Amino acid sequence: MLRSTLIRTAIAGVAVLGLAACGGGGDPLSGDDDAGGSPAPAEVKSITVGSADFSESQLLAEIFGQALAAKGVEVKQQQNIGNRETYMAAIKDGSVHLLPEYTGAALSYFKKDATETEDEAAYNALKAALPSGLEVLDKSPAADEDAIVVTKATADKYSLKSLGDLKAHSKEMVAGGSSEFKVREAGLKGLKDKYGVEFKEYKTLDAGGPLSAKALLDNQIQVSNFFTTQSLIKDNNLVMLEDPENILPPNNIVPLIRTDHKAANITDALNAVSAKLTTDSLTDLVKRIDVGKEAAKAVAADWLSKNQLS
The missing domain is CATH 3.40.190.120 (Osmoprotection protein (prox); domain 2)
Structure with missing residues (x-):
């Protein structure tokens, strides 16, 4: 979530071109009868997972994607989309269906005047602030503040x-x-x-x-x-530095998903991942990528295997 060699490369412009090329189903989540308001399906057989432009987000996208692939879901990765404004546009327009997010940061994006400073309060406020067509699954005890x-x-x-x-x-x-x-x-x-x-x-x-x-x-x-x-x-x-005025929000890891791709097979797999992930383990995993120069895909596969999630 950064060691002296952390790479958070700014490639939002390239990512936007990539998103345009990959297309994606669904209308933007704006307006009254949008496609994102569709009910959750009984089962999802394929899904596109996106990530932001930094190594922890890419790792989490790999963990989510590989956990779903282990359950028989066809997974496509759309990595390095860019900053929050860019990847939120991608999930809204259906270019991607699932993203790793952070409760407090996402809440501030959807609710500019948010004041929640406790983990559970921020999570509940985020669920209430999401537009129709977007939902979050279980939050993880793992947090990156x-x-x-x-x-x-x-x-x-x-x-x-x-x-x-x-x-x-x-x-x-x-x-x-x-x-x-x-x-x-x-x-x-x-x-x-x-x-x-x-x-x-x-x-x-x-x-x-x-x-x-x-x-x-x-x-x-x-x-x-x-x-x-x-x-x-x-x-x-x-x-x-300590933050007595709480300008820095709580940021538990949480999967953000389109409702039209939220099915029991997806939810069960991702909630199991969130339950096992801890802040300490996430710190160690990201260090393996940023300092040890291991590939996010391999680090994710190793963690999933050790936690019997693949």
Whole structure:
């Protein structure tokens, strides 16, 4: 969900072309009589699984897809679609039918004014906020939370323990990370609105990837956004700043699926996966990809086998 070598490549433009080429059934989930509002079928024999443009999402898409394939479902993978705005468009228009998602982040996408800070509350609010034609299955105990981090040297220099502590020194500091972190509530917008924090400069780099890691460790930036399943944080002794105002939402892993592809054979297989997945195991799996350079497909197959899900 990122170790110093994490790759979260921004290829949304390429992905959009790929989605256009692959087609997909169903009308967009917009308007009153959309195809996405169709009832769930008795059985689904084929499904297209999508992922975002970072390694943890790709791993989860492989885990979901291989678990379904083990149950006899024909699975197509549409990997590296892009950021949330891009892959949400894909599931809405039917280019993909299933995506790994995160409860709090998805809730904020569908409900801009969401305030839920507890796991179960965020999950229930997400279910209520989804448009007709989209549903979530069981959430997993595994979670990948946003973390706003600094190096230990920076924390010591400015006596930083919480995000509020940044205010006194933020005008001297440069923040960096993804384009989304610059504008989202779980980022610079929330830091300004809830903590009064404004930085001297912002450098657009990548989403918890190698560019952000190098810039932070080289002190080219002093604050960035990483994720709690990233071994990068522990491996480099980074400090995750506390968030008493709760601008960072709970983010349990959850399958997001089109209703027209939600059948018992799909639901049962994916709920079994979600029940077995833990934050610690997810952290280890992603490290094997980002640090060990193993293929996501092989890492997913190994985990499924060890957990008797394939």
